[in-house]
Amino acid sequence: MATGTLITVAPTGAESTKAEVPALPVTLNELVTTAKECEALGAAVIHVHIRDDQARPTLDLGRLRDTVAALRENTDLVVQLSTGGAVTDPEADRLAVLEAAPEMASCTMGTVNFGDDVFLNRWEFIVDLHGRMQERGIVPEYEIFDLGHLTALQRLLDRYGLPAGGHVHVDFVMGVPGGMPGTTPALVACAQALRDLPEGTTFSATGIGRSTIPVLLASLSAGGHLRVGMEDTVTYAKGRPVDSNMQLVARAVGFAQLAQRTPLRPDEARKLLGIPPRAAA
Template identity: 80%
Template sequence: MGNTLITVAPTGAEVGKRDAPALPVTIDELVVAAKECEALGASVIHIHIRDDEAKPTLDLGRLRDTTEAIRTATGLIVQLSTGGAVTDPEEDRLRVLEAGPDMASCTMGTVNFGDDVFLNRWAFIVDLHTRMQDRGIVPEYEIFDLGHLAALERLLNKYGLPAGGHVHVDFVMGVAGGMPGTVEALVACKAALANLPEGTTFSATGIGRTTLPVLMASLAAGGHLRVGMEDTITYARSQPVESNAQLVARAVSFARLAQRPPMPPADARRLLGIARVG
């Protein structure tokens, strides 16, 4: 089944500093987290950014500065979130691509997100996909529900393969309103990949208490992993996460136990079809 591509999602847009004091919210804090996680075995960093008050933002200047800082300090693949916060307008989410990341997320449908709605209209998805094709940015297709895979099949059939030619998806599991973080849900999603281009790969993300079941199921099913404080702020019952490195270290230990050690960034670039060497 090969080595394991490990993505770290260090910040997100939902968790606040008050709830997770270790959350990296400044550029310097993100760089420190990136370096620590790369040293342990991460190869991709999925980035959300915060403003000077630690609130979610899609400020283009700060996105560019963050991208450049991570590239200067590490060899990680820089993947920017085009999801932002659920309240961000479409034009700001599209503008994320102007920061020039290696990768960007592309969520494949609308989903209830706790008490909110994460809106992803079909026209917006098409616009995001085709702009990434034009710019040579490799997408990670984010799948919050089984029907999103059918939407991805429709997208690829009508608008062609992504930049780099390789299709990679991330199953985001355990969001209140999306698919559950269970083995059964992951198996159903993997089965649906048969309708996508040959060689399609997947990562899986378990939110909150679904982190470990999803992590172990993904490894057993030949998938890859995404971990980080965007998705998990409790390491164990009544034990707050100390750092993103702590979560990456746990993922690495499980990957090695499964005899699928972490994939170096250079190998991850080849797998994902990212032209930039480092």
């Protein structure tokens, strides 16, 4: 059973628009401000999507490098870049994300229906992404949208070896239309399936939309960690929009403290995830 709670904030994503969600952080300044606020509350990792000057999702490498540099300069958070981007992004652009040299990056373990779209993750692409992260010393977070993705992860590790840092950490993304439901039985099934992965494997869980609170509570009770943020929900309660990512992090911190599982600091998160300590400036 975990004794501390790793809290990841996913502040932006690629689905919501600034026009629909004015509080969404889409500029670099907004993202850095959000990161500092959420770190002060108890977040240890930031999962990053970026936007262009028109607030549209982008994987522009120059912007990604600037974002990583700014977050490192202004926070101690573990910087985790999304290699998923938007569902329309080509594989070459998704692989190039690693050239921005984050400490962590996401690695989605299979294709999934994503609302009215398809989030395509071919086996060959997954193998390529995993290998490039090994070569660069980038620690993956394996994104699991359905139970079968854990079987794919077992196959990946058996054939191609452990990730950089030697520790396996997964994130159960639950409640996406087309993926597994955001329910306690689904989370328990995934947690039990982790027995087939290397000893010491840890997990976080993400509840999309209305599944946010049920997944948060189920993950804590099962010894898992938490990912929250406006990428995953823009509603704090029924009929009440989220005002900021701080609200969602504060709620997660409160529940973690009630469970007597204090939020981990960024340096503790690095130790857990197999990430080298950040060099002193």
